[in-house]
Amino acid sequence: MTLVSLMKEEYEKNTSAEGFVDYRAAGLLVTGCKPGKEQLEQQVQNSYQEKLNEDFLSTGRKISVTQVVLVSSGENKHEGVVWLIYQFHQWSVPITVISDGKTVVWQTKPGAFFFLLQ
Secondary structure (H helix, E strand, O other), X not given: OEEEEOOOOXXXXXXXXXXXXXXXXXXXXXXXXXXXXXXXXXXXXXXXXXXXXXXXXXXXXXXXXXXXEEEEOOOOEEEEEEEEEEOOEEEEEEEEEEEOOOEEEEEEOOOOOXXXXX
16 A cells, blocks of 8 residues: 555634634545455555544644444445544544545545544
């Protein structure tokens, strides 16, 4: 797995809410062959953790990805959940993954990180 690039993330900031009202993340990976379900979940988990480390390192927030669970919802599309640990609590974040066997793209939905405001 080679991390090619990370797609532009979108932020909507509200200073009264510490600047984390809406957060969407997306990642792009290139793989050698069509991965199995477990391999795809592991690739997404690693990429997701890298993205969180990049985005939240400067804020002092430590968010750990513990598991990714995916279910096929089409030939190349998967829907699922990313399980995170933040401040000793477990959170689930919905995720969409598209994989054609060579490239893997994942995206979270708007508002997926509202738990940071609690």
